[in-house]
Amino acid sequence: METATALAAGIRSFTFHDDAAPVLHNVDVSFHPGTLTAVLGPSGSGKSTLGRLLAGWLPPGAGGTLEGHLTLARTTLRFEGQAQDPRINPAQWGRRVGFVPQDPRAILSTVRATVAEELAFALENAGGERSAMLAAVERIAGLLGLSGLLDRHPNTLSGGQLRRLAIGCAVITGPEVLVMDEPFASLDPAGADELALLVGSLVRQGTAVVILSQAVDEALLAAQQWIVLDGGTVTADGTPAELIAAPQRLPAGIRRPGVQRDTTVEVSEAGARNNQADGQGAASGPVLEFRGVGFGYADRPAGGRKRRMGAGDVPGDQPAQVLRDIDLELLPGEIVAVTGPNGAGKSTFLRHLNGLLQPTAGSVLVRGRDIAGRPVGEVAQTVGLLFQNPRDQLFERTAAREVRFGLDRRFGPHEAEARTGAALAAVGLSGAADAHPMELPASGQRLLALATVLARRPAVLALDEPTVALDGDGLRFLDAAVRSAAAAGAAVVLVTHDVPYARSLAHRLLTLDGGRLAAR
């Protein structure tokens, strides 16, 4: 006898309206109450599309052509890709199926002024009692470590805090099925532990939890079922134990703990020469220095010149002092990793490297020169910054245009073209030169953003959470790029919540906590 399923899908094919080939085909999945299922697949395997389809965020018909069926709460909807197909009501569907999108910002209503109100948004729409809403917000905030942030504007949250908020928004209504797309990305170890506990308690309460992931996170080992998705179809399924015992059934693009870390990356001499950081002469003295740098948001811009604001900054809505008395010297060829909990100020620290943020105390020196007052664009010729969210970095119409932005003016068309080609090749995107950046899978967007930085061969590479959203193949490209840049004499600073990764790559490991930088 078949046990009751909370949600099931039989997808013969799902095709986006503009595409010829289906993005999903022959996918049969079912999720049972009180279980955890991991859908594993490399970037571009169709995970996010499957997730959005299951969650009603991509309604068949309007979103694309589905042939197959979806079953929710014993009701089966059959789709033939015809006009008379049933229509999904996203609100009704959303009440039963919660969804955490890969980009946590996508779930925000954008019209709520505090974290607490954003959490309560779905409850408000359902007409919940105010006292019940207050209690629910408090409970969820406690579970997800958001209690101290309830009065902050969502725009002021760090990447990891935003992820926690997005998860909170999805679980607060108590859906029967919870689908989460890469929920562990950008969470620090504490956040990952909290999420694992939350998932455990939801499963015990009878929720069917589905986690889409391109990495075998520790929490996924507790799953009842793993489903492997590759090339838009299910290639394997079974229990974690079965699939771990047969690693050849997991595509190479899936990140596995301890597997890709020790991959030796060949950095050829020629490659290193080719990547020689521009203007990198004989190694002498630090290429970058922080001298007693402090930074705080305390000074409200009451008048005078507006200070430069980081992404997501809202004045007067931040912890007062983010960085305190930071000293750092960075030598050519050195790889330094900065770790720290979510919201510690890692991105704020990194934005000081190229002058996007100016310190409120102390100074930042690039090649011995204070960068205070120099235009960011000028400093950026020496310091290349990879933003935490690729969507903040990408703005052009094609991948090639994206990489080439500004190169013509600086190097002339011939060299610009060569550099664009080399940078795209270095991240494995040569075949996607004409693709629209926003249509690349998340891992591809991340790598494209990296290519835009690599093409300039900066003397300092500053990388903000570079591993987030990368699948196994992407991680290998990143590893190779970082090591070869360092071998060519570039100094690399990367901030990450992923301590094992930092340890595997960096010469020096620093921790940012309480605004201070300390050796680990």
Place this chain on the structure above:
Amino acid sequence: MRLHPLTTLAAAGSTAVITTAAAYLPLSLAVITAAVGLSARGGTSRRLLPAAAAILVPLALSLLVLHGLFFPEGDTVLAQWGPARVTAEGLSFALNRAAQLCAAVLALLVFSFSVSVPDLVAALSAKGVHGRFAFVLASTLSLLPAITFRLERIRQAQEARGLVIRRGLLHRAAAFRLQAVPLVSALVEDAATRAAALEARGFGGTGPRTSYRDVPERPWEPPFRMLLLLAAAAAVAVRLLLAGD
């Protein structure tokens, strides 16, 4: 404690209506003074005055040209060029109208620059205004900050890739050329993803809605608002009666 946003809205609205209906120069001047004073006290004058100037200067100038030069009832001719006559009566009429307009516009601007948008939206939904309307209002009022926020991010991304933007309005305007297309496509992209999220979070529902944000009001505020609305209605009625005589 702050005033309830609907009370400030009623106060601003009725002030605008009453000054317009009264058409009495001392009253208009008093309202202008009060509005500027209030905005200075609230710390919004730096943003409010340029906005007010952008709206009022062209309007006041056109009133001056229209009534100052062509006012058929004017007797006291101060200067004359062909058909255009500058009369004392025309100037005084133009001044009156301009002062009225300034008073009404300033009263409404003081409100829109001082109101807390989330409070207003919450207050409106608490009063049974449809959620979609409240959302449209909130989106409209927060559109400019949202665009600025997006633009700032695109500019940072471009600067981080070596685009040198020097200080000064001209340099920024020149750089905006490179930011306009990415800005529009980013906003369209945002809107598309946001729609799915809003629908899935039950925003499209037609059932009753509640509000997490509590906007307190003092007991005297609802009757006071009613009083303000009645006063505005009375001012209009008196004005119509007088005009009918």
